Amino acid sequence: MLELESIFSPGGVLSRHIAGFHVRSQQVEMARAITSTIENHRILVAEAGTGTGKTLAYLVPALLAGGKVIISTGTKTLQDQLFKRDIPAARAALKLPVSVALLKGRANYVCHYHLERSLQDTQLTFVNREEIRYLQWIERYAGYSKDGDKSGLSEVPEHAAIWQFVTSTRDNCxxxxCPSYKRCFVMEARKQAMSADIVVVNHHLFFADVMLRDEGLSELLPACNTVIFDEAHQLPETASLFFGESVSTGQLLDLARDAKIEALKAARDFTPLQDAITATDKAARDLRLAVAEENTRIALSEAFRYPGFKPALDQLLEQLDALVGALESQAERSEGLEHCWHRADNHLQLIRRWHDDGEMDGYVRWIEVFHHALQLHATPLSIAGIFQKQLAASLRAWIFTSATLSVKKDFSHYNHEMGLDGAQTASWDSPFDYGAQALLYVPQGLPEPQQKDYTDRVVAAALPVLRASKGRAFFLCTSLRAMQRVYELLQVADDFDFPLLLQGQGSRSYLLDSFRTIGNAILIGSQSFWEGVDVRGEALSLVIIDKLPFAPPDDPVLSARIEKMTNEGRNAFMDYQLPRAVISLKQGAGRLIRDETDHGVLMICDPRLITKAYGKQIWQSLPPMKRTRDLTEVENFFAAGRQPLIQPRLNQHQE
Ligand code: SF4
Structure with a gap:
């Protein structure tokens, strides 16, 4: 067996086989800790600063240890990167015969059953020619594709509406x-995952299917010796989502649509069923219309203040109950009808639980309203107990890693939230020389963030810095409203000609490609660009953050958790809100320095970083950059920049 030290050494197998590999003491130390965790079936919470090389630090021990390993990542992009690039590279370097499977959520695979149903039903469901053309391409693709992964058919856009008709959901599979069960792509992907040594999933799939065993993946977790979560800082959010319950009016409309198709096929003569379907469809639409706002989260008590909400919910329950009865009476006429009956009954039970007081102790009930849909949610106030039970279910190693898990190397917030009390923790600093590469700038004279003209003042303070950096900046905002305002103000700023890119003006990857190509652009974004973005080199030399990223206190889940902690005699701000903000800020700040040659300025505009006692905890949690409040020092920093700067281009709209 190869020794870790020799594998990671200069001239070792990794440096010989992996392009760009650098020897880092932090990386080999982390690999050692992970080896020990795997051998002893322990739990490790490991923070590894940017540039540590944490992927290889966990992959090498996992590959060497043998046995089944699940690696869960935060996004599908990271999942693909691991499966296509990192694991094959490490496996080839170590020369180990390890089998690997990539498992995505079922919405990523063409479903033969729903595809065929859609093909028979073009008149009913599809009106536009483009969708019919897409449908024909998908039919051809399903005939020759080995895995049915929709990413293999790039001619049909990823977000085309047609996909929802030719893929399955947990509800409608x-x-x-199923008559197509034997050739089903979803089942085949799962079969491969069962037999592979390493299975790469994402957090959503892990919680929805693997851990909760809602689907046919019940054998996957028990068979595995090691679970590794990368980007583990996202887990509390994801786990809350999946340990809770939710149902949306969209699901009810899908049910009505499917039931209508099945009824036309197998129960055309039974009109009460068609009436019940129509009434349920209408009741679901009426519930959405009962709340005028959109893109908002509202606590249950607030929701009941909307005069139409309670009557609409009662009406929905009544109609859904009638639909369940009608479907039950016809269920034996076809598998499709029987399946719709079970779906309708599940939704009915869930909405009843949500509606009735006392049924959901330990959960906060709230609604989320979108343009077309309204969702009823019940979210656990704490996920710790639920997660602990899962951890204790069998003996295996659990590894939680990310660049941002602690507050000044204190993991108690994360461990407490996830129920990982007693887990081993470890932290490795980034190998970058932050003192020389980066400057933290907190401008003077800005008002408290609650002040009305705060964003205008932030932009005024940012303009000289943006000029000094010659664009090349991310302007990260904590709200969409602030983001829009920053964009408007920069568009009309005097003597300011840098190309502006705004979140939402294209896909995230399109905006990032444009940002890299333009070279002196300013990308103004909100949540989407705070994490998982890697822009190396000169194009990104300045990151501006408008406010400390505290979650809005009126968020129904947050305020219920604060209330619970306060009732328990805990300090919710220090124990929960502050650590969350620190982790989020570290993510945003982490966009700046991506390798040894990067250098740049992090500008945090929020004066609370200086004026509040907790501010110190925050900046001390950031990498050890030089700090200043002096604009001249910032200008000198950029003036002394080592690389030649690119000439600014004209703003798009001014060209
Ligand atoms: S088993 Fe489910 S996913 Fe597979 S073809 Fe049938 S309905 Fe579709």
Whole structure:
């Protein structure tokens, strides 16, 4: 067996086989800790600063240890990167015969059953020619594709509406009753995952299917010796989502649509069923219309203040109850109808639980309203107990890693939230020389963030810095409203000609490609660009953050958790809100320095970083950059920049 030290050494197998590999003491130390965790079936919470090389630090021990390993990542992009690039590279370097499977959520695979149903039903469902053309391409693709992964058919855009008609959901999959079960792509992907040594999933899939065993993946977790979560800082959010319950009016409309198709096929003569379907469809639409706002989260008590909400919810329950009865009476006429009956009944039970007081102790009930849909949610106030039970279910190693898990190397917030009390923790600093590469600038004279003209003042303070950096900046905002205002103000700023890119003006990857190509652009973004973005080199030399990223206190889940902690005698601000903000800020700040040659300025505009006692905790949690409040020092920093700067281009709209 190869020794870790020799594998990671200069001239070792990794440096010989992996392009760009650098020897880092932090990386080999982390690999050692992970080896020990795997051998002893322990739990390790490991923070590894940017540039540590944490992917290889966990992959090498996992590959060497053998046994089944699940690696869960935060995004599908990272999942693909691991599966296509990192694991094959490490496996080839170590010369180990390890089998690897990539498992995505079922919405990523063409479903033969729903595809065929859509093909028979073009008149009913599809009106536009483009969708019919897409449908024909998908039909052809399903005939020759080995895995049915929709990413293999790039001619049909990823977000085309057609995909929802030709893929399955947990609700509408017929499982072993399906006539296409034997050639089903979802089932095949799962079979491969069962037999592979390493399975790469994402957090959503892990919680929805693997851990909660809602689907046919019940054998995957028990068979595995090691679970590794990368980007583990996202887990509390994801786990809350999946340990809770939710149902949306969109799901009810899908149910009505599917039930209508099944009824036309197998129960055309039974009109009460069609009436019940129409009434449920209408009741679901009326519930959405009962709340005028959109893109908002509202606590249950607030929701009941909307005069139309309670009557609409009662009406929905009544109609859904009638639909369940009608479907039950016809269920034996077809598998499709039987399946719709079970779906409708599940939704009915869930909405009843949500509606009735006392049924959901330990959960906060709230609604989320979108343009077309309204969702009823019940989210656990704490996920710790639920997660602990899962951890204790069998003996294996659990590894939680990310660049941002602690507050000044204190992991108690994360461990407490996840129920990982007693886990081993470790932290490795970034190998970058932050003192020389980066400057933290907090401008003077800005008002408290609650002040009305705060964003205008932030932009005024940012303009000289943006000029000094010659664009090349991310302007990260904590709200969409602030983001829009920053964009408007920069568009009309005097003597300011840098190209502006705004979140939402294109896909995230399109905006990032444009940002890299333009070279002196300013990208103004909100949540989407705070994490998972890697822009190396000169194009990104300045990151501006408008406010400390505290979650809005009126968020229904947050305020219920604060109330619970306060009732328990805990300090919710220090124990919960502050650590969350620190982790989020570290993510945003982490966009700046991506390798040894990067250098730049992090500008945090929020004066609370200086004026509040907790501010010290925050900046001390950031990498050890030089700090200043002096604009001249910032200008000198950029003037002394080592690389030649690119000439600014004209703003798009001014060209
Ligand atoms: S088993 Fe489910 S996913 Fe597979 S073809 Fe049938 S309905 Fe579709």
């Amino acid at each position: 017929l499982g072993s009753d």
